[in-house]
Amino acid sequence: DTAVSQTPKYLVTQMGNDKSIKCEQNLGHDTMYWYKQDSKKFLKIMFSYNNKELIINETVPNRFSPKSPDKAHLNLHINSLELGDSAVYFCASSPNLGQGYEQYFGPGTRLTVT
Amino acid sequence: RKEVEQDPGPFNVPEGATVAFNCTYSNSASQSFFWYRQDCRKEPKLLMSVYSSGNEDGRFTAQLNRASQYISLLIRDSKLSDSATYLCVVNTPSNYQLIWGAGTKLIIKP
Numbered sequence: 321d322t323a324v325s326q327t328p329k330y331l332v333t334q335m336g337n338d339k340s341i342k343c344e345q346n347l348g349h350d351t352m353y354w355y356k357q358d359s360k361k362f363l364k365i366m367f368s369y370n371n372k373e374l375i376i377n378e379t380v381p382n383r384f385s386p387k388s389p390d391k392a393h394l395n396l397h398i399n400s401l402e403l404g405d406s407a408v409y410f411c412a413s414s415p416n417l418g419q420g421y422e423q424y425f426g427p428g429t430r431l432t433v434t
Numbered sequence: 435r436k437e438v439e440q441d442p443g444p445f446n447v448p449e450g451a452t453v454a455f456n457c458t459y460s461n462s463a464s465q466s467f468f469w470y471r472q473d474c475r476k477e478p479k480l481l482m483s484v485y486s487s488g489n490e491d492g493r494f495t496a497q498l499n500r501a502s503q504y505i506s507l508l509i510r511d512s513k514l515s516d517s518a519t520y521l522c523v524v525n526t527p528s529n530y531q532l533i534w535g536a537g538t539k540l541i542i543k544p
Contacts, residue, residue, distance in 0.1 A: 363478065363521065363534040376531055410477055420466050423532070425477035 323347050326411050326426035333401055334434055341396045341429045343411030349424075351375075351417050352394040354386060355410040357428075363410070369394055370417050406433045437461065438524050440535040447512055448543055454508040455538045457522030466525040467505045469496055471518045472537065478521055482507075509540075517542045 324345045333339055345352060353376075354366040368376035372388040383399040394411060408428045414421040440457045447453045459467075467484035482489060484496040484505050495508040505524075509516055522535035 360536065361519065362536050365531055368531070420483070422468070422480045422483070423478075425479070428477055 324411060324413055324424050324426040326409075326429050328429060329427060330430050330432075332432045332434065335401055335403060337401050338397070338399045339401060339431075340398070341409055341411075341431075343394045343396070343426055345392055345411075345413040345424070345426075347413055347415075347424060349413040349415050350391055351414045351421075352388065352391070353412040353414075353423065354394065354396050355412060355425075357408045357410060359407070367394075367396075368417075375417065401433045403433050406431055437526075437533045438522055438535040440520075440522050440538045442536060442538060444539040444541050446541050446543060449512060449514055451512050452508065452510045453512055453540065454506055455520065455540075456504045456506045457524075457535050457538075458502075458504045459522075459524045459533075460503070461524070461526060462500075462503060463527040464524045465527060466532075467496075467498055468523040468532075469494075469505075469507050470521040470523055470534075472521055473518050481520070512540075512542045514542050514544060516540060 327342050351370045353368045357363045366380045367386045369388045385397045388394045408430050410428045411426040412423040414423045437460050469481040470478040471481045472478040482496045484498050488497040493510045497506045519537040519539045521537045523532050
C-alpha cells in the first residue's frame with residue numbers, strides 16, 4: 321500500500337510546454353513538500369504546505385505553481401518549461417511542521433526537458 | 435560556508451569493514467538532525483534520527499557533537515546492501531525547513 325505516490329514517474333517534454341505532476345499521500349499527514357534534486361544530487365526544498373496552506377516558498381521561479389486541493393494532495397504545475405528544469409522532483413509528507421518529524425518521500429518524477 | 439557539508443566520497447570499503455563519515459552544520463541553533471539513505475534512482479528514506487546522547491540501531495551508530503557542530507554515522511560490519519548515498523539533514527531553527535547535505539556515496543565491495 322503506497323504511502324506517498326507521484327505521477328507520472330517519467331516525464332519527457334519540450335521546452336516551452338506546460339506540465340503537471342501529481343502527488344498523493346495516504347498517511348493522514350498534515351504537511352506536504354516538493355523538492356527538486358538536480359544532477360549534482362542536491363535536494364532542495366521548493367514548497368511546503370501545511371493543511372492546504374502554503375508555508376514555505378523558496379526562491380523558485382513563478383512558473384512553478386503548487387496547488388493543494390486537500391491535505392492529502394499536493395500537485396505541481398510548471399509553465400513554459402526550460403532546459404534547467406530537468407531534474408528529479410520528489411514529493412514528501414510529514415505528520416506536521418514540527419522539526420523532529422520524519423519525512424516520507426514519493427518515488428520521484430524524473431523530468432527531462434528537451 | 436555551506437549550511438550542511440558532507441564529503442561526497444565515494445568511500446570504497448571492503449565488505450565487513452567499519453566505515454564512518456561526518457557532516458558539519460553551520461547554524462549552532464539547529465536542534466534536529468537526521469541521517470537519510472538514498473539508493474541509486476530511488477527516494478530518500480530515513481535511516482536514523484540523531485539525538486544529543488547519540489543513538490544506535492543494530493550496526494549503525496549516530497553521534498552529535500554540538501561543540502564542533504557535526505554529526506557522524508558509523509557503520510560496523512558493512513554489507514553489500516549498505517551501498518548507497520547517505521544524506522545528512524539538519525533543521526533550520528528560524529523556520530520549518532530542513533537543510534539537506536549533498537550526500538556521501540558509499541560503495542561496499544565484496
